[in-house]
Amino acid sequence: MRKIDEVMNWLLSHTEQEHTAKEIADALQLDRTNASRYLNQLQLEGKIEKQNGRPVKYKVLKNSESSSTQPSLDKKFSLDFLIGAEKSLNVPIQQAKAAILYPPRGLHTLILGETGVGKSMFAELMYQFAKESGMVTSSAPFVRFNCADYAENPQLLTAQIFGVKKGAYTGAEKDREGLLSKANGGVIFLDEVHRLSHQGQEMLFTFIDKGYFRRLGDSEDKIISEVQIIAATTEEPESTLLKTFTRRIPMTILLPDLKERGLKDRYMLIQAFIKEESKRLSKSIYINKNALESFMLYECPSNIGQLKSDIQLACAKAFFNYKSQGKSYILIELSDLPQQVGRGHLRIKENRQELEKLIRYQDDIFKFHYDEDDTYLNDEDVNDSYFYEQIEHKLSKLRNDGLNEQEINQIMSMDIEKHFRRYIVDLSPKFRKDEIAKVVDVQIVEFTDRVLSEAARKLNKEFDEKIYYGFALHLNGSIERLRNGKKIYHPKLNLIRVNYPDEFLAAMEIAKSIDETFSVETPLDEIGYLAMFLASTPNELTGEKAANVAVLIIMHGNSTASSMAQVVNTLVGTTHCHALDMPLSMKPQSMVELAIEKVKEIHEGKGVILLVDMGSLVNFSELIYDDTGIPCKTLDSVSTPIALEACRRAVLGRELSDIHNACTELMGRSTATNQINDIRKRNLIITVCFTGEGASERLKDIISHKLELGASFEVVPMNILNRKDFAHSIVQYRQTHEILAIVGTVDIEEQGIPFISAVDILAGDGIDRLKKLVSHQDEYIKIGESLSEHIKSVDAKVLISYVRQFIVDSERMLKVSLPDDVKVGIALHLSFLVDHIKQGISHKDKGELEDYIAKNSREMALIKQQLKSIEHIFKIFFSQSDIAYLTKMILSNHQDTV
Numbered sequence: 001m002r003k004i005d006e007v008m009n010w011l012l013s014h015t016e017q018e019h020t021a022k023e024i025a026d027a028l029q030l031d032r033t034n035a036s037r038y039l040n041q042l043q044l045e046g047k048i049e050k051q052n053g054r055p056v057k058y059k060v061l062k063n064s065e066s067s068s069t070q071p072s073l074d075k076k077f078s079l080d081f082l083i084g085a086e087k088s089l090n091v092p093i094q095q096a097k098a099a100i101l102y103p104p105r106g107l108h109t110l111i112l113g114e115t116g117v118g119k120s121m122f123a124e125l126m127y128q129f130a131k132e133s134g135m136v137t138s139s140a141p142f143v144r145f146n147c148a149d150y151a152e153n154p155q156l157l158t159a160q161i162f163g164v165k166k167g168a169y170t171g172a173e174k175d176r177e178g179l180l181s182k183a184n185g186g187v188i189f190l191d192e193v194h195r196l197s198h199q200g201q202e203m204l205f206t207f208i209d210k211g212y213f214r215r216l217g218d219s220e221d222k223i224i225s226e227v228q229i230i231a232a233t234t235e236e237p238e239s240t241l242l243k244t245f246t247r248r249i250p251m252t253i254l255l256p257d258l259k260e261r262g263l264k265d266r267y268m269l270i271q272a273f274i275k276e277e278s279k280r281l282s283k284s285i286y287i288n289k290n291a292l293e294s295f296m297l298y299e300c301p302s303n304i305g306q307l308k309s310d311i312q313l314a315c316a317k318a319f320f321n322y323k324s325q326g327k328s329y330i331l332i333e334l335s336d337l338p339q340q341v342g343r344g345h346l347r348i349k350e351n352r353q354e355l356e357k358l359i360r361y362q363d364d365i366f367k368f369h370y371d372e373d374d375t376y377l378n379d380e381d382v383n384d385s386y387f388y389e390q391i392e393h394k395l396s397k398l399r400n401d402g403l404n405e406q407e408i409n410q411i412m413s414m415d416i417e418k419h420f421r422r423y424i425v426d427l428s429p430k431f432r433k434d435e436i437a438k439v440v441d442v443q444i445v446e447f448t449d450r451v452l453s454e455a456a457r458k459l460n461k462e463f464d465e466k467i468y469y470g471f472a473l474h475l476n477g478s479i480e481r482l483r484n485g486k487k488i489y490h491p492k493l494n495l496i497r498v499n500y501p502d503e504f505l506a507a508m509e510i511a512k513s514i515d516e517t518f519s520v521e522t523p524l525d526e527i528g529y530l531a532m533f534l535a536s537t538p539n540e541l542t543g544e545k546a547a548n549v550a551v552l553i554i555m556h557g558n559s560t561a562s563s564m565a566q567v568v569n570t571l572v573g574t575t576h577c578h579a580l581d582m583p584l585s586m587k588p589q590s591m592v593e594l595a596i597e598k599v600k601e602i603h604e605g606k607g608v609i610l611l612v613d614m615g616s617l618v619n620f621s622e623l624i625y626d627d628t629g630i631p632c633k634t635l636d637s638v639s640t641p642i643a644l645e646a647c648r649r650a651v652l653g654r655e656l657s658d659i660h661n662a663c664t665e666l667m668g669r670s671t672a673t674n675q676i677n678d679i680r681k682r683n684l685i686i687t688v689c690f691t692g693e694g695a696s697e698r699l700k701d702i703i704s705h706k707l708e709l710g711a712s713f714e715v716v717p718m719n720i721l722n723r724k725d726f727a728h729s730i731v732q733y734r735q736t737h738e739i740l741a742i743v744g745t746v747d748i749e750e751q752g753i754p755f756i757s758a759v760d761i762l763a764g765d766g767i768d769r770l771k772k773l774v775s776h777q778d779e780y781i782k783i784g785e786s787l788s789e790h791i792k793s794v795d796a797k798v799l800i801s802y803v804r805q806f807i808v809d810s811e812r813m814l815k816v817s818l819p820d821d822v823k824v825g826i827a828l829h830l831s832f833l834v835d836h837i838k839q840g841i842s843h844k845d846k847g848e849l850e851d852y853i854a855k856n857s858r859e860m861a862l863i864k865q866q867l868k869s870i871e872h873i874f875k876i877f878f879s880q881s882d883i884a885y886l887t888k889m890i891l892s893n894h895q896d897t898v
Contacts (some may be wrong), residue, residue, distance in 0.1 A: 003030065004038045008104050011048060011060050018057035041211065046224060047104055078128040083268040088261040092253045096122070099251040100130045100228075108208060108248065110193075111232040113255035116305030119232040120144070122255060123189040126230060130187060136228075140186035143179050147195040154197035155216070161190075162203060163215035163223070180213060184225040193231035194240035201245040204229075208248040258303040263296055263351075263358055264377060266307070270295050271374060273308045277315040279370035283854040285315060287332040289364045290345060290644070294337055297351055298344025310341050328864065329857030331365070334641065349573025364649075364662070369855050441476065447517055448472040455506045455534055463534075471533045475514070478529070482520040490528035497528070500535040507531035547604040549650045549659055553579045553643060554595060554620065555613040564640055568647045577647045578602050588616040595620055596627050607631035607656035607727070609646050609663075611638040631728040633660040635667070642667060657731060665865075683713045684737035685770070686730075688720050688744035695745050699758055703743065706767050707774055720748065738808070740773045776820055780804045780827065787831055793838035794874055796831065802870050803827050809866045810890055814859060822893040830870075830886065837876045849884045856887055863887045 006028055011019065025035035039058050042048045051057040079085070079093045099107040109126070111119045127142045150157035163178030179188055190196070196204070207213040208229070212222040229249075237246050258266065270292070278285045291314070300306050317336040321327060334342060348355070359376055368374045448471050452463050463471075481488060490496070497504050507530035511522035553568075555561040558581055565579035580598055582591050599608050610621055610632055621632035633656055635642065642663050649659045685703060689695035696717035703715050714737070720726045730753075733739060741754045743766070748755055754773065760766030784800035791799070807823050810816075818826070853860065860883050867878050867886075 003028075003034070004041060005103075007035065007038045008042055008047060011042075011058070012103060015060050018051055018059045020055045020057050022055070024058075046226065077132050078125050082122075082125065083272065084261055084265045088256055088265050092122070092255055095251060095253045096126045097129060097133075099253075100126055100135055101133060105226060106130065106135060106228045107251045108229040109231070109251040109253060110237065110246070110249045111230065111253050111255060112237070113232075113234065114257055114303060115234055116303030116307075117255040117257060118304050119255060120189070120191060122253075123187075123191075123230045123232060127187045127189075130228070136186055141183050142186055143183040143188045144191070145179055145189065146191040148192040151192075151195040154200065157196065158200040158203065159216045161196075161200065162213055165215045165218035167217065175215070178213075178215060178223075180207065180225050180227055181223060183227045185227075187228045187230060190229065190231040192233060194233045194235045194237075198242060201242045205242075205245045205248040258300050258307065263354060266296055267358065267377060268375075269304060269307060270311065271368060273311040274315065274368040275370045275374070277312060278368055281315075281319065281330065283330055284367055284369040284857055285318070285330050285332065286858045287366050287368070288334070289366070290334045290648075291332050291337055292359075292366055293348055293355060294334065294341050294344035296344065296355065297347040298341045310338050313338055314341070328861035331858065345571055348571065352573055365858065367858065372855075443517075444472055444476050444479070447513070448475060451510045451513055455510065458506055459502060459534065467533060471530075474529065474533065478526055479514070479518050479520060482522065482526075483518075488523055488526045488529075490525035493525055493528040496531050496535070500531055503534040504528075504531045506534055547606050548576065548653055549606045549656045550599070550602040550604055550608040551577045551611065551643075551647045551650050552595070552598060552602060552608055553577065553611045553638070554582060554591070554617050555579075556582050556584060556615070556617075558583055560613070564643055567640055568643045571644055572647050572651060574647070574651050576651050577643065582617070591617070592620060592623050596624055599624050599630055599632065600628055603628075603630050607633070607731075609650065609656060609659050610634045611643050611646060612636050613638065625728065629728065631656060631731055633657070635660065635663050637667075657734065682737050683774070684733060684739045685713070685715045686733075686739060686742045686744075687715060687717045688726075688742060688748060689717075695758065699743050699761060702761060703767075703770065707770060709774065713774065720744070741770060743770070776823075779820075779824060783824065783827055783831075787828075791831065791835045793835050799831055799834060799870075799874070800827065802873060803830050806830065806866050806870060810863060813862045813866060814890060816890060818890065818893060822889070826886070826889055829889065833878075833882060834870065834874055834876060837878070837882075838874065849881060849888075852888060853880065853884050856884075856891070859891060860884060860887045863890070 007024060007030075010024060010028060021036045021039055022032055024030070024039070025032040028035070030038075039048065039050075043050050043058070046061065048058050048060050051059065077097075079096060082089055082093065084090075085093055096109070099109045111122060113119050124142065124144075127136075127140075130136045131138055131140060145160065147157060150160060159176070159178070161179050163181060164176040166173065166175050203213065207225075211226075212224045214220075214222060231249065233240065237252075258269075274285050274287065295307070295311065295314075300310075314332050314336045315330075318330050318332045321336070322330045334345065366374070366376060448468060452468060452471060456463055478488065504527065507527045510530055511527050514520065514522050551568075553561040553565050555564070561579035561581045565577045568577045569575055578598065580591070580594055595610075602608065608624075608630060610617075610624075612618060612620065612634060614636060618634060618636045621634040624630065624632050635646070645666055646659055646663050649662060654662075687696040687699040687703070689699075696719070700715045700717050703709075707713075709715070716733075718726060718729065726748075730739070739753050741756055742748050743756045743758065743761055745758045754769075756766045756769055757764075758766075760769070780800050780803075781797075784797040787796035787800065790796075804827065807818070807826055811818060860880075863886055864878070864883050867883070871877060
């Protein structure tokens with residue numbers, strides 16, 4: 001700290017009376033002559049006043065005294081809302097606050113950083129903080145000046161800052177005030193300060209030392225100005241600035257490059273910039289996952305400034321497509337990105353794991369709106385308490401839905417496994433024990449080391465570093481939860497106790513140590529989790545590699561398919577996409593035989609998606625299934641983006657029908673048109689056993705007898721001896737039937753289809769659960785019969801079947817689950833709406849829907865797609881207002897995501 005600042009601080013802390021130079025010199029152990037010089041300079045700067053008399057005394061001016069009052073830093077200031085304030089920008093922000101708050105008028109500051117890191121914005125936020133903290137008045141000026149604008153004329157550059165006296169140089173026809181004068185009482189920001197000449201730097205540090213300056217060409221008049229200087233440069237200060245100048249700048253702040261700030265900061269910046277464009281357009285902006293990943297990963301040499309410009313360019317392109325192509329919503333796709341941004345997707349392979357952990361949103365489209373919180377990030381905090389909250393919430397929901405404990409255990413098992421895979425399977429094997437202390441309390445680290453060593457000895461097994469790390473993280477979260485008095489629930493507790501008795505006993509001993517060490521009371525359910533760590537290894541948790549839908553490209557030409565597959569595999573970062581090239585001279589039958597062998601080779605158990613170009617290849621899926629029994633679906637006229645999407649979804653574990661439907665939608669083909677010829681789907685209950693006879697036939701008889709099913713319901717017995725054939729049959733039945741449930745002697749998991757065991761049918765509540773499922777479907781039939789008395793413009797019974805299908809498809813497309821009473825309400829609303837439209841009864845669009853339409857355009861487009869079959873069959877057209885009301889009814893009443 002400078003001696004003059006020590007003098008000022010001493011005066012600020014002794015304001016109760018006036019003081020002489022000798023008193024101050026004695027208190028601070030200064031030479032009296034120097035003390036007098038410092039006091040005279042402070043008086044010249046207007047910070048203290050001199051009292052005439054003998055001896056001369058000094059006191060602090062009231063404005064200086066008030067400025068010494070430090071603000072409370074408990075509240076949030078503008079600086080605290082910067083993206084990265086808690087991590088990547090934490091140190092720069094703390095430095096900035098210290099520079100502003102330093103008495104009496106703050107510290108002059110130099111901000112370093114490459115082009116585009118946000119130096120100008122940071123300087124302005126420092127000024128905002130000065131106002132918010134009361135260090136300057138609310139009307140204090142902020143003067144911004146870029147020295148590069150006048151770099152070619154050093155004399156004019158100096159004149160801009162210090163002012164000019166008439167006649168100082170040719171063209172100086174009158175006195176002109178400088179920026180230092182204009183900034184009096186506030187802050188001046190000098191950007192690109194390294195462009196200031198040596199003479200200008202000397203004049204500036206003279207002003208810093210003395211508190212006054214002279215205009216260019218004036219050797220007499222002194223101008224006093226109280227200004228805090230914030231300067232910025234992209235250059236190394238040592239090589240471009242005078243040492244005598246940099247010595248006068250006590251605070252230096254380095255702003256990190258974008259690449260140093262991590263993917264989380266970049267995502268938050270992307271979100272903020274897209275929201276800015278959303279506000280300009282007053283509409284939601286959607287971006288598909290491929291495009292978002294490209295923005296997350298591309299090389300951005302000009303940092304945040306370039307990122308913002310590239311996002312604006314992509315938004316402009318998407319908006320142009322929205323207008324010119326008559327689209328329903330603004331969607332940023334990979335093709336809308338500037339070339340350098342698109343190359344970011346080439347880096348997906350080495351960053352896939354980090355991206356998947358960072359972004360929790362599982363859909364392929366991200367929605368941003370300026371007045372909504374659209375963050376889709378996983379919380380990076382190691383506190384695991386959120387996992388328990390999920391378990392507790394889901395348990396409550398399932399019990400409210402009327403499910404029994406056995407069903408709840410089955411449903412929640414997947415969540416438990418995912419939790420443990422997160423800690424045990426997905427962790428890098430390079431992790432070392434000493435690194436845990438960076439994220440977990442040292443006491444827990446030491447405790448984990450001790451109890452796992454003891455457990456390893458008793459169980460005669462070794463625990464690798466993944467188990468060690470996972471156990472420590474889990475324990476960190478569970479102890480905090482117990483201390484907060486929150487419950488812990490384990491849905492598989494009994495199963496763990498029975499299957500792993502030795503590990504459970506060891507876990508009980510660990511629990512006792514936890515209680516003694518951390519002063520908590522460990523419940524039995526938590527012991528179940530501890531036992532799972534002791535019982536599990538990564539291989540046990542994962543089992544065999546998860547099966548995925550295979551991807552096969554077949555195209556005419558010597559290398560067309562191979563080239564496309566190579567591009568897809570490179571971009572997705574995998575080898576999952578396979579190819580067969582069909583020379584123009586090859587006969588279709590020969591190609592079929594090659595395709596059959598290839599499908600047998602790559603099939604993993606979930607079917608194959610065939611991507612073809614044209615001709616006979618379009619019909620290969622049926623021929624392959626007839627020969628192999630392997631379910632196949634074909635997409636024709638396939639482009640590289642479609643192949644990329646199919647492969648990406650397959651790698652993520654999506655089902656065959658999901659991949660086919662999603663790619664069909666991307667290609668602009670409505671899946672709804674495939675259902676136009678189906679007047680209604682029959683309701684189906686499937687009974688299963690190994691043979692398809694015996695038990696499944698008997699179950700069919702029991703269900704048919706006890707439920708008294710009507711003509712619209714069907715019960716079909718099937719065998720599960722060949723699971724591939726069974727899976728293919730399910731796919732086929734889904735096209736023509738609404739599968740209400742699978743009932744059987746062996747637990748069958750099929751996506752979205754409830755399973756009821758034969759034991760529950762014979763001796764439990766299985767029949768009641770079936771009745772509930774049937775009654776829900778039966779309600780639609782009754783609604784159709786009831787509506788026949790009120791709707792005469794169309795066949796109400798036919799209409800209600802399409803309405804029901806619309807509701808089912810809408811839930812699937814929007815990934816929501818609607819309560820039964822809401823479904824009935826939507827069915828009635830839509831049925832009467834169709835009737836009114838047929839009768840020509842108009843419904844005026846209401847103004848209050850404008851904001852909703854702007855905010856949910858993509859969701860409305862999906863609903864509009866599901867209404868196509870109703871429009872086609874009944875020859876009507878739904879208005880934008882009609883679609884908005886339906887969308888709002890669905891989104892406002894859903895229970896949870898599916």
